[in-house]
Amino acid sequence: MYIEELHSAVGKTVTLKGWVSNKREGKGIVFIVLRDGSGYCQCVVTEETAGTAGLENAQGLSLESSVELTGLVIEDEKQIGGYELQVSGVIPVGESENYPVSKKEHGVEFLMDQRHLWLRSTRQWAIMRIRNRIIYSIHQYFQEQGFVQMDAPIFTGNACEGTSTLFETDFYGEPAYLSQSGQLYGEAMAMAMGRIYTFGPTFRAEKSKTRRHLSEFWMIEPEMAFYDIFQNMDCIEGMLHAIIKDVLAHCAQELKTIGRDISLLESSLTSFPRLTYDEAVRIIKGEQDVNGKNGIGSLEEELRRVQLRLEEVNAEIADRETKIASGGMKKGEINFFQTKIDALKQEKADLEEDSRNIPQWIRSAREFEYGNDFGGSDETVITRLFDSPIMVYDWPHAVKAFYLKRNPENPDFARGVDVLAPEGYGEIVGGGERETNVELLKAKITEHDLPMEAFEWYLDLRRFGAVPHSGFGLGLERMVTWVCGLKHVRESIPFPRMYGRLKP
């Protein structure tokens, strides 16, 4: 029996198999919070119901040891999950001595070193379940519409965009690169199957140390024959709506566990504002307001809010420290105060980080030069003004990839589209309509200084029955990060690979 099935077993005696996620002990009574992967359940062991041997076995259980518990299921609204097990039998399975991940706060580095164990904690459990739901939802969305899933190669001989740094490997004595995108192969397959999507790992050797970069991440790259950029945007919006709806419908408990404010997801179920690059630039530079809000103005407001809060936090820390130092407190009270102080110090560190970064962002938004690509701070400025993702399209063709189609009415612009998530999360999707003209493509390949012979097969797609087609790439981890409201992508994937992090 799994914990998530307990609703059908009230009043019955069942056996749960899992791990001790928490334990509290009293005289003649032991409370075990058992987790089995499907959920959490408090199990109560007393001498009366479990006998002397059962109670002793329960007392001997340590944090994260494994156990089989048999008992009567009762309903109890106060408990996590809503049920409780009154245990009659305790069979210890595997010991666990000095489990390193405690219930107290830990630092990032320590938790990352313990990632194999950290995954067992409640918050990580919830995030991984939401990630799973998002993956399922993506497959369902495309499969139901008749898209064919395809696998693009991981070893590639050519750089797709040529700009990002690649991981080089030795392929039987020849240099090969780990794929940074399956798109070009996706285009070939779309000419065979009509509409396809890839779902696989991609690799970028960027030495980025920011909250939104990984060296290895999973990307979903649909490619559709006979779709223009506007149909492409419809497809992106449909997919994102499907994901959000599914997560809201199936992951209520998980969202609650991680404390996600779902109103920000619900507001994303409307159609996304579609802005041209020109409009977006005006908003970033503060020349155009959105619903009465100014991009730079709201950031300045945020900075003031941060500084105000910083003063409050400093005052509260000082106040609590003075109270502890003045004596006369019970140990429990000091403990409580100390915990509060620890939390406040963490908040203080974050606020100080913000107060260093925000002025930089304001300056960079003010000094934004028309014609450039958006940076992380520009995305922050603009997305804070909307309560749903936004789509920015028609980019200056000079700053975008070689394969993007030019706007037929204004060749200075390329038919690319970026989807920026709200709350400062930034780019989660990049895509566009593809160039179909062989000569324009060749010119771009030369201009980007890419090896022409490596792209001959790709040019064949234009020589033999070229059709208008479009596609996009969704970064799975960035999607998970936004949906869960995480501070960093590293929590969105089981074992993150990033600059400086290869283990465990």
Added chain:
RNA sequence: UCCUUGAUAGCUCAGCUGGUUAGAGCGAGCGGCUGUUAACCGCUAGGUCGUUGGUUCGAGUCCAACUCAGGGAGCCA
């Protein structure tokens, strides 16, 4: 690559302008108490202050270099 912040007990942190034997909470071990929700109370153990060099009568504290880590820029999903 650049800017910025940091490294003190198993974990999270304090240690002011250099000064005798480096502190707290959690965790661990032992004892007590309790249908408990990060329970509580008492006791015990636990440290080459990231590394190397320098300044000084004296360095956890000041200086330099290096290593590692957090955040940001660039680049990107």
